[in-house]
Amino acid sequence: MKSIPISKSKQRTAAIDRAKVESKVRAIRNNTLVSRFGSKSRWISLIYQIFVYVILIDLAFVFLYPFIYMVTTTLKQPEDLLDFTIKWIPQSLAWENFYYGMEGLQFMRHLKYSALISGLSVIGQVLSCSFIAYGFARIKFPGREVLFVLCMFTMIVPPQTIIVPLFMQYKTIGWTDSILPMVVPSFFGGGLRGALFIFIFRQLFRGLPWELEDAARVDGCGSFRVYWRIIMPLTPPAIVVTTLLSLVWHWNDFFEPSIYLTSEEKFTIPMMLPRLYQSLTTITGSNFEVFSLPVVMGATFVCLLPMLIVYLLLQRYFIQGVARSGLVE
């Protein structure tokens, strides 16, 4: 709004008024509890709020439980496990269990393969799924609906159904025992749940204003330029969501790598979890089975650690992102 020259005090009151209106609008937008119950009774509102907080804190505990359990158990000495008086807080912190976990997984050695597979898959899925989704969302062509239904339909094919012929196919072209079977399909809108990502991108693209695209086209933009320079920069939320989910799913994936990768130096980090005892026994020469739980939890934590770090970095964009990614029709 252009400011009209008026006196300073008038300007200030106008600003205050505007701020009041804005805060009211914001309150309505956010469904504030006060505004919802204010007309009835403060008490109901208060009781309701306490109720919501109690439930949320309770549930948050349930959701955080595996992480709390993982970390506290890792920090326990073997003796603490047998002591019934100790539930959460160990007597002395056993940091070495993280170290054992890392050693047992041979973390640094296998990080490379895990990172390669999940990193490349993420790049492939974000690029290809958004590209394909642009076609499905913004360009009309015969057969589009049928193809899209077919695309969604691939979501429900369990990987186990086609794993045998796929395995043989990869074997014929010599892709087994390499990362190619996990990475290459990602660049073709496949990979783990690629169809879901196509769906997410499509929903978002459909919600973007057409005027933007028309304007760019009038200015002589080709459709690829429109996709790459106009549509993609408008979609960081969807990109963040896709990146994180794709990264987590590929990182944690055990099924495909365990089928395709056969030589041990190429194993991903999760694939080393079942071999933890074995590799710890060879490294330290002692039997780890006896006091295993803290070490197992340490290894599990270390295995998830890169995902935790990425999540903490992306978390803010992620949570806001989904809310605005236009997943809604």
Place this chain on the structure above:
Amino acid sequence: MRGRKLSLERKKMLAGYVYIAPWVIGFALFMLYPLVYSLYLGFHEVVGVGNFQLRSVGWENFNKAFVLDTNFVPLFISVIQDAVINTPLIIVFSLIIAIMLNHNIRGRAFFRAAFFLPVLIGSGLAMQQLLYAGVGRDTLVNGIGVPDEVFLYMGPTFSQIVFDMLSRLTVIFWKTGVQILLFLAGLQGIPVSLYESSRCDGATEWEMFWKITLPLMTPIILLNLVYTCVDSFTDINNRMMVYIKDTAFTKIEMGYSSALGWIYFLFIFVLLILVFVSTRRLVVYTGEK
């Protein structure tokens, strides 16, 4: 002029095909052929594992699954039972949590972050490791502390169901991350003006939930229903999946495993069709679609 316009249209159409070409290629290479081949394999038996010689056995593999194999049918039923109990619980809980998170509460960012965290563990080996260590077994059943007398009153079948639900609850909660996010997105998409106008007309919160929130959330509920079904059926820890994998790679019965995979896949497919057909009238779409 006219000819040029037509060619522009056609050019646009062609561009459309160019955009979805990667998917078509990927589908043909990594999905279509294996899918057809696995169906073909389902009617065959692998004679020599080394050179992969096939012998046609007709419907024998499918017969075997239902008649001879004593593991398959009970496993199938229990897997379906799991899904039937879990799916509504997941949907209802994630909707409730999403509605609570949608309020303007303090620490909303923290709660949202916390509720998504279990997705990081996913359903992979780390999760298995945790469950094996006993996480989830003793959190809620003991936590709520339902007295035994309550179960006695309910009769054996019903109490079994309730007990089942309670003991699943913790693990179920951990599977609601993605659904909560989808619901949150949906809730934020509902125009505030609808609530305002109905409030002016004197609607209560309760009425607004049933008349506005729920109907407008039905597309998301459907999406979540489908996602949850697919997620639970194709979960790596799903016992059926484990069984099919073992049949193929431990027992080396590739043909039989393919047949099992197809029976399972067709079942999921039919189930999803049923979900779509039965919910078609319930789902409300706003706007032009």
